[in-house]
Amino acid sequence: MDLLALADFNLVAKHGGFGRAARAAGRPKATLSRRVAELEASLSLRLFERGARDLKLTEEGRALHARTGVLLREVDEVTAEIASGGDTPRGRLRISAPLLFAQTAMGKIAARFALEYPEVQLEITTDDRAVDMIEEGYDLVIRVNPRSDENLVGRAFLHDRLVVVGSPDLDRSSDTPVPAVIRGSADSDPIWTITTPDGQSALAIKPVLSLSSIIMVRDAVRLGVGIGQLPLSLVHHDLASGRLLTWGGVPGPDTALWTLYPSRRLLSVRVSAFLSFLRRAFPEGTPEELAALID
Incomplete structure (x- = not known):
């Protein structure tokens, strides 16, 4: 495949037309048109739908642009890094x-x-869904307990675990169900299993609040409305100060935060720097290390 023709195709796709691409790059419009036509001929694919006034990518064109645009940009960046001294x-x-x-x-x-x-322009977006790194142009994703993906590699850099906590004012001796703040539906199981030094036990709860955010659950539990299941990192300071008390742990595996990136791409200097930075920030990967960053 002609990489120059591929670069010209991505230039046109980025700017949405031959004229705009030509003006942006200072290149003849006819040259760009010819090279894109040659690329289409070599692939036996139509990459653009050419209307009277506009130019639109075909489905194949969108796929090619999404997957090769990132790679070509990395080639440019690696070349610039090497030319400017390399490792910064x-x-x-x-x-x-x-x-x-x-x-x-x-x-x-x-x-x-x-x-x-300071020479890295860091852009962070928040999303709990499984983003498509190639299609959406991400260099790195951080995910909680990700499913295995043969296209991604990475490592767990931080671990956390759920604990059941509540205000010291809550009655722990009563046989009646304990008021609880839950995340999600109020129709959840009215029995929580907790782990203590004596083993596992069943705890009957009475949901009094149903909230969609863990932060909201923590704030409500702090005010004494009921007990709640919360990450240890999020309540570490409250437990240390006595503002909240531990009722027990939540059985099950720890929550693991992973850094992931595409295995088929060379690891850029920027990504390597960020991975190294996280290793220094969380050398043991414990909830207490994360709690140190949380107000």
């Missing part, structure tokens, strides 16, 4: 992070990274 991270770094981690810790992490690497 610079350029744009796009990261997708889960909502709770972003709300509680990512602002401080991003600020400290920006101070250490």
